[in-house]
Amino acid sequence: MKKSKTKIAFILPSLSAGGAERILSFLAQNVNKDYFDSQLLVIGHDTDTAYCTKGTKTSFLNKKRVLFGIPSIFLFLKTNKPDLVLSSIGHLNTVFGLMAPFFQNSKFIIREASVISEMGKFSNSSKLYGFLAKIAYNHIDAVVCQSEDMAIDFKKIYNIPKNKITVINNPITELFPLKEKNSDDDVIKYITVGRLSKEKGHDRLLNILAKLPHSFHYTIVGSGPEENEIKKTIVALALTKFITHIPFTNEIGKVLSKNDLFLQGSYVEGFPNAVLESCVVGTPVIAFNAPGGTKEIIRDGINGYLVSNTEEFTSRLLSFNKDKWEPKTVRDTVIQKFNTQEILKQYENLFLSLIKN
Template sequence: MKLNNNKINITFILPSLGAGGAERVMSFVAQNIDATKFNTTLLITDFEKNNAFSVTGITTIYLNKTRVLNAIPSLFKYVLNTKPDIVISAIGHVNTVMAYISIFAPKTKFVSREVNILSLLKSYELKSNFLGSFLSKRRFRYFDKIVCQSIDMRDDLKNNLNVSPDNLIVINNPITDNFTFNETSRKNNSILHFITVARLKKQKGHERIIQVLKKLDFPFHYTIIGDGPEKESIFNDLKTANLLQHVTHIENTKDVTKYLNENDLYLQGSFVEGFPNAVIESSAVGTPIIAFNAPGGINEIIEEGVNGFIVENEKDFINRLKNINEVYPFKNEEVSDCVMKKYHKEIIIKKYEDMFLSLMN
């Protein structure tokens, strides 16, 4: 095991530093693991000009490629020339590439961080070509360890993709530094304010939240943060439901914390998740959640009546919303404590460090 003056050399590989949750979480881990034990490099296949946020304190390399496919020769050359002790990658297509590069670097430990429940996700994503699907499904056999964000994700890989449980480890996402409880920053609203922060795509279930909201018989305001391929469909649904006057849409923002603080409830409509960052971040600032029951860590994050509720159908969702203040009052500080005790950055970063150390033993 390489420690102290002979640190463990780890390279984190991502397609970009865009606005996605995987990019934010993995770059956060890279910047916060113990610098006395690990020498960390962040390798990005995209261009620096496309960054949605900054990274400091670690070596960052940009391959300046428009697609991961175009970066394969550079990734291959990097791994063979630098010979890192550990390579950890995230997001499916990058993981697939690194799995097959690992064949040529037997002394390097390769770690994959998965981002979704793959057996269910296929219902909401475009089908890949035969070769891509073939290579993707077989990538897991080449990794020394596979990080699952939730128990549901681990069980899916074990039961549906026949991945050995010895190669699987559950490490939830950390709460990053911006999301902390501050009573003075919370806003008191005269009517209920709801918010959802998610990419506008089928998987996220915006349409079933709209079906709930159009049946409410009291005043409210709903903020949607995000952009994506279903934007036109979602706003057509809002128009049909006569809800446009109750909605604020923000495509991209660096002030998610501010908006979460300004709202009374986070509404989660997803059909399937990996481990929803926006849900733990909402709870971290003290904003409780009402979520449809769905695989992907929802039942790990939400403690019934403490930081939110999980509902089975529209009727239950509406009932919770109608009675949220009178029957189900939340204490904002308890909402925050509920997730901080499980997902504080120090807890999650240590789990990553322990995994890295165990790989080198």
């Protein structure tokens, strides 16, 4: 008799552009179909989709907020009876922790997306939310953290047993072509890709760039709540003619390949997919040594540099010689550790271990 497959429901607030959305939709598409029957449930609207889910059963609740979708989520779980439920993003994770006691035959996994204590400095989460999260997470069967810093922080805040927490880095979801070489002209080309929000540190990058004595061009890719403030800062620092802003692109590999150096100004990170992607195409990175997963990607002097302060960041920019960086060497540092097969295997091993318990 053929053994039935393990049913997994991957659940997200939306499929708009974002790290959690990309990773969970990727997992739903690529888990081993011989062992797992996967489906994707999206609380938001199908018109907001930024990622392809071809070949994966995908349902949209078309709700504006997670709160409005709770009755439909409950009905979905009751009807489909998944063996495993994997969600990502804090408020949705809290919902599933509170629902878990009503579905004793399902195992609930949450994927944390940030170093919560550090992110709290840039957001105003209510005390009620924090209280509900502590109750909810006691009912969760497993927690996936993207970095060691995240795992330590999560355990400390929620007092979750260590054996329930697993660190799994993000995979290289698309193997972009390796760039052939760095740009030939004398103008150094910098790039930053990420949400335009306070924790991403665009402000300190702009202030550093404003003091550089050499010619450069800086591309900022992304959109977010700080867009207007960032644009005001660009004008105030007289940087307008040196900067291009791209709100969104489906060709991020090509954009990264056209630049010499990726700049990361973040004060805190979860696991920076854009930094990983920059290394994939062969563009090195200079990043602040912030809490999160950046330090698990950067190999100092091989695919970039980690720095401790703005003075050290500036010093690295001033001494940067693009001709000394071999794209293939930069790429090779991340291919082995973060390749699709390796990360999928880690997730699948976690899924199988939960089914056995």
